[in-house]
Amino acid sequence: MIQHKKISRIIEKRIRDHIYPPLSKIPTQNELAEEFHTSRVTIKKAIDSLIAKGLLVSNRGSGTFVKSNPLINEMNFSGDSYLGLTATMGTEKGRISSEVIKFEIEFPNLRLQKTLLLEKSQPVYHIIRLRKLDNEPFQLEHTFMPIEVIPGITMEVLEHSIYSHIQDTLGLKIGSSFRIVKAVKPDDFDKNYLLCQSDDPVLEVEQVVYLDNGIPFEYSRSRHRYDKGGIVFNNQIER
Amino acid sequence: MIQHKKISRIIEKRIRDHIYPPLSKIPTQNELAEEFHTSRVTIKKAIDSLIAKGLLVSNRGSGTFVKSNPLINEMNFSGDSYLGLTATMGTEKGRISSEVIKFEIEFPNLRLQKTLLLEKSQPVYHIIRLRKLDNEPFQLEHTFMPIEVIPGITMEVLEHSIYSHIQDTLGLKIGSSFRIVKAVKPDDFDKNYLLCQSDDPVLEVEQVVYLDNGIPFEYSRSRHRYDKGGIVFNNQIER
DNA sequence: TAGTGGTCTAGACCACAGG
DNA sequence: CTGTGGTCTAGACCACTAG
Incomplete structure (x- = not known):
């Protein structure tokens, strides 16, 4: 240490x-x-x-x-905000469960190629997962990862933890993330899985995550029920 | 330097x-x-x-x-995110204008007393300002500041810049801010001033700002039209 | 004036990557 | 192995606060 x-x-x-x-x-x-x-x-x-x-x-x-x-x-979130945003809910990880809605392999569109530094011939996983706290859905996450960078993802991995697969199984280290937070209207997925009404706002976190060597390995959009948590952060002002 | x-x-x-x-x-x-x-x-x-x-x-x-x-x-936002969130819109400050909706002096409620470390007898400014980009409203800001800590606020100051009053006129230095970001439904203020529809989401940023000596001097809630900008940030992962 | 934090230096040792 | 960044030390000077 x-x-x-x-x-x-x-x-x-x-x-x-x-x-x-x-x-x-x-x-x-x-x-x-x-x-x-x-x-x-x-x-x-x-x-x-x-x-x-x-x-x-x-x-x-x-x-x-x-x-x-x-x-x-x-502010107890500090240190593991990379576990999605579950950390903001407290340390009650035992009460959190995941359901895989979609798990397919696709070729990346242009935006994704630029974001993850890919050729159009390099396939990506396209994963949609629903997260629940006490069986109440609170987050719907759309994730894209290049197969080349993060091989070996299976349903089993998804139901457990992608991040422990990356760190423990593949021996890669996560370096940083870049996020954009917005409020948006719910789409059909949100209404279906997050049980949103048409006039319920959704908190969207768009994220690019990098390995510690600077290679981007994940693009995701997490969509949160507006009544289940926000994002907390602390800033030092530059002089 | x-x-x-x-x-x-x-x-x-x-x-x-x-x-x-x-x-x-x-x-x-x-x-x-x-x-x-x-x-x-x-x-x-x-x-x-x-x-x-x-x-x-x-x-x-x-x-x-x-x-x-x-x-x-x-990511050009770096360095002046304390100017409200206007910096996320780019450097087009010339196109931004402010309209003061409310400017009164009140006694703080319990929550505010706790947040700003006040007694109930210490009055605060209660300010509501509407910010516009090219005359289109994009942000409605509710601000509370203790008179004792930040004296001498006038309409003139509000129309110019509170922060330059604090830093240049009062000679105080801003140290840090603590923020919570949420998606919420629009209230009557938002509908009136931000011209939100009932089903438009609103991005709310709750903020406590501290001077560099650690004294909190501002509590505010900024409400943003969902279609005018988000919040950008960058995280290093702890190991 | 004395004490504090802010900054900087020169040098050292370590862990790790790559040939 | 060499060269890299990561960490640490002991000591120095400065800017600021407070008595």
């Missing part, structure tokens, strides 16, 4: 346990460097990641402080 | 100008350190920020590469 990551987790725990209470000043970087037998730069890195998470705020000259964030509990 | 920021801007420009073409390997950190007469740590910081922006990807052992991101042009 990387040092600064380990330290940042310890500090995060102290914040969540109120060992460092809201609005209080945490020890100086020098004090923390001494406590963890490390250098100030490493402490700084750990603190920076907690600032990025919205838990701390630093003021040159006066110190580093715990942010009073009443929404802190809505 | 901070060194690593300056360097990252130069590198970013080289990427956008295809001096470092898509998928190509950029010079090693050592080479860049030499070119910019700086240390490798500083180069690393610059590269890290471009990785966070989704422009680069690094591989230990082989080098740092330009990501082929077909959506790169949709």
